[in-house]
Amino acid sequence: MTTRASASGTNAPDADLAAAPQPPRRSGGRGQQRGGRIADLVGVGPPLLLFFLFIVVPMIAAVVLSFVKWNGLGTPTWAGGSNWVQFVHDPVARTSVEVTAKVVVLSYVVQTPISMALGLFTAGKQRYKSVYATIFVLPLLISTAGIALMWESLLDPTFGALTALSKSWHLGFLNQNWLGDPNLTLYVIVAIIAWQFIPFHTLLYAVGRRQIPVVLYEAAVLDGASPRQMFWRVTLPQLRYTIVTSGILMIVGALTYFDIIYIMTDGGPGYTTRVLSLDMYNAAFQQDLYGYASVLAVILSVVGIAVALGLVRFTGFASMASQQEGAA
Amino acid sequence: MSALRGSRALRGSRTGRAVALVLATGWLVIVVAPLYYMILASFRSQGDYLTANPWVPSGGLSTSSYSTVFAAGLGRYLLNSVILTAVCIALTVTTSLGAAYRIVRHRSKAVSASFVLMLFGLAIPVQAIIVPIYVLIYKMHLYDTLFALILVLSAAAIPVSVLIMVSFVRDIPRELIAAMLVDGGNEWTVFRRLIWPLSRPVLATLAIYNGLNVWNNFLLPLVLTQSNNVAVLPLGLTKLEGLYSVNVPAVMAGVLLSVLPLLVLFVIMRRQVMNSLGGVVAR
Numbered sequence: 001m002t003t004r005a006s007a008s009g010t011n012a013p014d015a016d017l018a019a020a021p022q023p024p025r026r027s028g029g030r031g032q033q034r035g036g037r038i039a040d041l042v043g044v045g046p047p048l049l050l051f052f053l054f055i056v057v058p059m060i061a062a063v064v065l066s067f068v069k070w071n072g073l074g075t076p077t078w079a080g081g082s083n084w085v086q087f088v089h090d091p092v093a094r095t096s097v098e099v100t101a102k103v104v105v106l107s108y109v110v111q112t113p114i115s116m117a118l119g120l121f122t123a124g125k126q127r128y129k130s131v132y133a134t135i136f137v138l139p140l141l142i143s144t145a146g147i148a149l150m151w152e153s154l155l156d157p158t159f160g161a162l163t164a165l166s167k168s169w170h171l172g173f174l175n176q177n178w179l180g181d182p183n184l185t186l187y188v189i190v191a192i193i194a195w196q197f198i199p200f201h202t203l204l205y206a207v208g209r210r211q212i213p214v215v216l217y218e219a220a221v222l223d224g225a226s227p228r229q230m231f232w233r234v235t236l237p238q239l240r241y242t243i244v245t246s247g248i249l250m251i252v253g254a255l256t257y258f259d260i261i262y263i264m265t266d267g268g269p270g271y272t273t274r275v276l277s278l279d280m281y282n283a284a285f286q287q288d289l290y291g292y293a294s295v296l297a298v299i300l301s302v303v304g305i306a307v308a309l310g311l312v313r314f315t316g317f318a319s320m321a322s323q324q325e326g327a328a
Numbered sequence: 329m330s331a332l333r334g335s336r337a338l339r340g341s342r343t344g345r346a347v348a349l350v351l352a353t354g355w356l357v358i359v360v361a362p363l364y365y366m367i368l369a370s371f372r373s374q375g376d377y378l379t380a381n382p383w384v385p386s387g388g389l390s391t392s393s394y395s396t397v398f399a400a401g402l403g404r405y406l407l408n409s410v411i412l413t414a415v416c417i418a419l420t421v422t423t424s425l426g427a428a429y430r431i432v433r434h435r436s437k438a439v440s441a442s443f444v445l446m447l448f449g450l451a452i453p454v455q456a457i458i459v460p461i462y463v464l465i466y467k468m469h470l471y472d473t474l475f476a477l478i479l480v481l482s483a484a485a486i487p488v489s490v491l492i493m494v495s496f497v498r499d500i501p502r503e504l505i506a507a508m509l510v511d512g513g514n515e516w517t518v519f520r521r522l523i524w525p526l527s528r529p530v531l532a533t534l535a536i537y538n539g540l541n542v543w544n545n546f547l548l549p550l551v552l553t554q555s556n557n558v559a560v561l562p563l564g565l566t567k568l569e570g571l572y573s574v575n576v577p578a579v580m581a582g583v584l585l586s587v588l589p590l591l592v593l594f595v596i597m598r599r600q601v602m603n604s605l606g607g608v609v610a611r
Contacts, residue, residue: 039515040439043430047423047486048442054483055449058460065460072463114355121352132352135359137602141590143544145562146583149569150366153576161365161382168381195358203605227344256455259546263566277455284459285551293459300456308451 059301065294072288083291087299095271096279099186100255103275106190107197107254108247115198115246119205120235133206140199144259151192152264155179179265182272189273192260197253201246208242209235248311252304276300370394370581377577393581400571401556402582405564408474409543410589412560415478416542417535420485425531428493429523433505433515443494449487454480455547462551472554480548485538496530497523536604543590561586 066083070076087093122133139147154161155178166174178188212235220230258277261267267274267282276296284293365382372380373390380386431443454461461480462471470476500523508518546562553559559567565582572578594601 036515037436039433040430040436043426044439044442047420047427047490048446050419050423050479050483051446051449051486054461054464054480055452055454055457055486056445058457058464059452061460061463062457065463117348118352118355121348132356133602134598135356137594137605138363139359140540140605141594142583142587143546143562143565145546145565146586149565149579149583150362153369153580154362154365156576159378159382159576161362164382168383195362198355199359200605203602207603252451252453256453258455262550263546280456280459281551284462290459290463297456297459301452304453304456305451 062294062297062301065291066298068291070290072284072290076291079291083295086292087295092271092274093276093279093296096274096276099272099274100276102186103190103193103257104251104254106187107193107257108250110190110194111198111201111250112243112247114194115201116205116239116243118198118202120209122202123206123209133202136199136202138199139196144196145263147192147196148260148263151195151260152179155188180269182269185265185269186273189261189265192264193254193257196260197250201250204242204246205239208239212238244311248308251307251311255304255307256300366580366584369577370584372577374575374577390577393575393577394585396572396575396578397568397582397585400568400578402561402564402568402585404557405559405561406585406589408558408564409561409586412474412477412481413539413543416482416485417539419478419482420489420538421531421535423482424486424489424493424534425497425523425527426519427490428497429519431490431494432497432500443490446487446490450491454484458547458551461548465552471552472558474553474558476552477548477560480552481542481545485541489534489538492530492534493527496527500526532600533604536601540590540605 065076067079067081068076069079069082118136122129122136142150153159157163157175157177157180160178162174162176162178165171176184179185216234216238217230220234225233256277257275258281261273261275261278262281265273267278277300280293280296280300283289283296368385369377369382370393371389371391372386373388373392376386376388376390427442427446431439465471465476465480468476470479504522505518508522513521544562545560549560549563553563556564556567565579565586568582569579
């Protein structure tokens, strides 16, 4: 038993470990090594198996399927790059790429400043702020399907609540065909996605703000910094880690966004809200084009992974994490 | 230094705070107004819904929408959601803690490689690979079962769960483990008597985070199930809408009932839920 205690001990960076007795390394027999291996298998095996079977295998399968023609029933036939060629030449796919890009960029641009502002606001210690924070969380409890159905009836042009508001308060601009106007619907969808996700990112920013050491602000005050300077010189740099995390989640989330669009508009009016994930869903489950759907799956995954890794690398994730530890 | 704590200089200017309060209150209205509308609508009769002002409570309080949605099978969807969420939480929380313990304790090459692989999974958006997941589940003859949802949703939660548990278990002092082993404990007793009890708060955090994601997931049930008796709440709500597209009060009642269990949980353990949601990712 002493074997592993010491083996892990030598790995430990903890300073107080020096006080612990350090028996000689690797004095135990092979039997204990085997015991460790069995424990490894019992501990790591089940989650690894689950993850491998239902995430890694499908990921690989998507790549393979993207090179075959298959309707889901018969035998798949090798198709070379034809699915990929089809994607490049398909006008619907091009529209979907554009719509998806719009959703991603608009979601990020809309959600980040609002979440940061609300997060900084709710991070304060005053009693009423915790009441605000509690109410801000409520949308997180509703499923996406519930949110979609709620907004669908709110925005109904005949019986909807906004139409009623426009009548009783004479606000003509509230009387719109929110979900049927090709120039408007995409923005309505982006707004609803923001309504759904801003609460989560607000929580992230509130947690990030509370982790900033108070001494930094005290030092800034002593140096005569204005509130604005404190925001730009202390708060914002200290929030880098939160900004990256929240940004990755926002961008990857918006990239594969599906639920609200599927329920509320199904890509319409026309193709104005048809995002790539909806294109993929339709290709597979409406048209039985599994090969082509897999092309879209590969593209979505690769772009998602690239964005995540790119943002992490760009901002120096590792160095930042250690910096945070140092500050705490 | 500490005399400065709570001083006006630290809290910003008075106008700045006023502007912040106004903006925050604006957002408060944007959050609350739709919920208020939904609650009112759910207690209206169908005729009342078509004629009354949606923002003003009507005279009578009609609960017919609530009985309508239960008659339409909402109870079944609720049960399915509870089963799915409970099993997924149990599965992800226990397996990820076990894995985290091994990853921290015993650094064989295979274990480290598994950890790196699972970390890589953090970047894979599950929504994107839904088509091959469907094919796999279909080939495994698991299509249209709750079991399929349990497997896939748990698998999707593994990377983040393992990462969080590893970062927690790493902070458990190694002398404690060493002392227990010296006193004649084996790996299993260390895990059961030391790691498990110490991890309870983190396990709760993780359970809330994973539970909420599973409870609200829509795409996987949409793709992997079909029949009414395995439908979970989010999918059931859209089935309800298909049935009662003209009966908006019934649909709103269904949405509210689907939120109710989470709301009760939230009221009981508000602080923990909020720390959990923000904390899981912020770690």
